[in-house]
Amino acid sequence: MKSQVSSGDAKAARRRAAAITEGVIWKQLLLFFFPILFGTFFQQLYNTADAVIVGRYVGKEALAAVGGSTAMIINLMVGFFVGLSSGATVIISQFFGAQNEKRVSEAVHTAMAFSLVCGLVMTAGGVLFARPILTAMGNPEDIMEDSMAYMQIYFFGVITNLIYNMGSGILRAIGDSRRPLYYLIASCFTNIMLDLAFVVVLNMGVRGAALATVGSQIVSAVLVSAALMRADKSYKLILRNMRLNPFMVKRIVQIGFPAGLQSVMYSVSNIIIQRSVNALGTDTIAAWSAYSKIDSVYWMVLSALGISITTFVGQNYGAGRMDRVRRGVLECLGLSALITIGLSAVLYTWGGGIYRLFTNDAAVLARGMEILHFLAPAFILYVCIEIYSGALRGVGDCWIPMIITAMGVCVLRILWVVAVVPFRPAMSTIIISYPMSWATTTALFNVYYFWFSSLKRFSVRLPWKRKRRRRG
Numbered sequence: 001m002k003s004q005v006s007s008g009d010a011k012a013a014r015r016r017a018a019a020i021t022e023g024v025i026w027k028q029l030l031l032f033f034f035p036i037l038f039g040t041f042f043q044q045l046y047n048t049a050d051a052v053i054v055g056r057y058v059g060k061e062a063l064a065a066v067g068g069s070t071a072m073i074i075n076l077m078v079g080f081f082v083g084l085s086s087g088a089t090v091i092i093s094q095f096f097g098a099q100n101e102k103r104v105s106e107a108v109h110t111a112m113a114f115s116l117v118c119g120l121v122m123t124a125g126g127v128l129f130a131r132p133i134l135t136a137m138g139n140p141e142d143i144m145e146d147s148m149a150y151m152q153i154y155f156f157g158v159i160t161n162l163i164y165n166m167g168s169g170i171l172r173a174i175g176d177s178r179r180p181l182y183y184l185i186a187s188c189f190t191n192i193m194l195d196l197a198f199v200v201v202l203n204m205g206v207r208g209a210a211l212a213t214v215g216s217q218i219v220s221a222v223l224v225s226a227a228l229m230r231a232d233k234s235y236k237l238i239l240r241n242m243r244l245n246p247f248m249v250k251r252i253v254q255i256g257f258p259a260g261l262q263s264v265m266y267s268v269s270n271i272i273i274q275r276s277v278n279a280l281g282t283d284t285i286a287a288w289s290a291y292s293k294i295d296s297v298y299w300m301v302l303s304a305l306g307i308s309i310t311t312f313v314g315q316n317y318g319a320g321r322m323d324r325v326r327r328g329v330l331e332c333l334g335l336s337a338l339i340t341i342g343l344s345a346v347l348y349t350w351g352g353g354i355y356r357l358f359t360n361d362a363a364v365l366a367r368g369m370e371i372l373h374f375l376a377p378a379f380i381l382y383v384c385i386e387i388y389s390g391a392l393r394g395v396g397d398c399w400i401p402m403i404i405t406a407m408g409v410c411v412l413r414i415l416w417v418v419a420v421v422p423f424r425p426a427m428s429t430i431i432i433s434y435p436m437s438w439a440t441t442t443a444l445f446n447v448y449y450f451w452f453s454s455l456k457r458f459s460v461r462l463p464w465k466r467k468r469r470r471r472g
Contacts, residue, residue: 020097020175020315025324026331029308033335035177036304039168041297042181042188048293049188050209053195055358060286062206063358065146067289069139072274074154076267077126078161081118083263085111085166086310087256090393091248092173092235093311097318101234108170108228109241110248115166117244119159126155137271138278140285146206153207157214160221167224172311174235183223191216258402259393265410272417276430284427287367290358294351294372298343298379305336306390313394326455329391336383348376371431378435384442385409388449397454404448408441 020028055063088111095103130151131144139147164187168180194215198208228237277288309332316324347354351372355365389401416433450456 020312025312025328026335029305029312029328029332029335032175032177032311033304033308035181036172036307037301039177039181039184039304041300042184045188045192048296049192049195050213051289051293052357053199054206054209055286055290057200058205060282060359060361060364061143062146063289064140064282064285065143065206066150066209067292068143068147068285069134069137069271069274069278070147070151070154071289071292072137072267072271073126073133073151076264076271077122077155078158078165079263079267080260081115081122081162082165083258083260084118084252084256085115085162085169086259086393087252087254088114088166089169089173089307090255090310090314090396091251092170093314093394094318094396096174096234097315104174104234105236105241106245107248107252108235108237109243110245111166111170111252112163112228112237113242113244114249114252115162116159116242119162122158122162123155126158127152130155138275140278140282142282150206150210153210154213157217160214160217163221164217164224167221167228170228170235171224172307173314175311175315177308179227180224183220183227186223187216187220190219255393255396255398258398259389262389262402262405265406269410269413269417272414273430273433276417276421276425277427279425280427283361283363284367286359286361286364287371288427290355290364291368291371291375293358294347294354294368295375298340298347301339301343302336302382302386305332305339306386308332308390309387310390310394313391317395325391325395329387329455332391333383333387336387337380340380340383344376344379348373351376367427371427374428374431375434378438381435381438381442384445385438388445392449392453392455395454400448400453401445404444405441408444409437412440413437 020032051063051067054066088107092104092107092111095107130148134144134147134151164183168183171177171180191212194212195209198204198212202208204211225237228235229239231237274288277284309328312328312332313325316322316328352365352369355368355372359365385405389405392398392401413433413436416436417430421429
């Protein structure tokens with residue numbers, strides 16, 4: 001019976017690889033995209049549930065504590081790891097596309113061991129340095145204790161978040177984007193139930209919301225680990241085989257570090273912006289916190305498309321199908337533009353109703369709608385950044401895209417906030433930095449992609465393949 005199950009899993013894995021490397025491109029992108037989209041939706045939903053429940057049942061101060069500086073710090077640290085783990089997703093998808101089972105197994109065990117090490121480091125840093133970091137960000141004193149409590153509890157259990165993200169990345173690398181979705185759905189409903197129990201029934205405030213989030217992440221980590229342990233031999237997780245393979249660590253870091261650094265730079269620029277927002281008062285902080293949850297609907301769509309094109313490019317690159325790589329990028333750009341226009345229109349038109357999920361405070365609603373009406377029409381400027389970056393990452397071209405993003409988005413945005421905002425400290429002055437930086441970075445990406453990138457050049461060499469010697 002065991003051999004039959006293993007054989008069936010292997011056949012399913014081969015079918016997934018063939019579909020990505022041989023099927024109709026836009027259909028394969030959508031089939032891969034939707035499970036990732038729903039997965040990121042449920043991942044965002046259990047984060048948003050904290051903000052909705054504490055905002056409605058505890059107050060706007062609690063909403064600011066959960067969604068302000070604390071959320072920025074969490075996004076910075078977890079975002080860095082998620083970017084770093086994308087290196088594992090890329091190399092596993094490449095090895096899987098090339099049908100190199102030995103390398104797939106080595107990469108899987110190294111990736112999971114790597115997530116454990118990173119989790120321990122992150123837990124220590126988040127728990128020990130919560131107050132100094134929040135103080136440095138100018139977090140208001142009236143929400144300091146709640147912010148610190150939420151942050152410390154979250155990071156005490158952050159290792160489960162990293163295990164889930166790495167495990168789901170492994171499953172997506174071999175073409176399975178459905179099971180990570182199922183696990184996130186289970187995690188999401190767990191979080192909502194725990195939120196209601198801890199915050200509403202037991203009146204535990206932001207501490208209850210943090211405990212609910214950690215509890216839900218434990219569920220997702222257990223489920224994804226169990227799935228890998230039951231998998232077939234090519235990507236099966238065997239606990240005693242978990243170790244840091246030097247070659248694999250080097251490849252993961254080479255590809256993933258630029259993506260992680262790029263995520264950090266985004267977060268650092270957002271933290272600097274959050275510091276400017278903090279100076280405008282609790283109402284504005286709450287409005288900005290709620291907006292960040294609302295516009296996350298769009299960012300999770302673009303993120304899902306970016307992950308889809310990374311895996312699509314990685315497997316086709318591994319299989320030597322460069323024609324499909326280039327066509328896939330163009331078709332993904334078209335899909336992204338259509339979705340962006342539709343979502344921007346929805347958020348612009350019905351954003352007020354969504355805002356009322358978080359609060360009924362008139363001042364917070366007024367400030368929030370000003371932000372939403374200004375930024376939603378500008379989302380189209382961001383499309384090329386996510387898709388080109390994901391595609392280039394799929395072939396291992398990571399450093400130049402990171403530099404482009406760093407200069408075009410992060411540095412430009414920071415310079416604006418530091419040099420211009422102090423002379424006119426208003427929300428409109430702060431948020432104009434977003435479309436300005438998106439437009440600049442999009443222009444730079446187009447120049448690089450079409451004239452200088454590895455996808456422009458026809459020949460791309462797989463790094464692990466050796467040249468064959470001619471026999472005399």
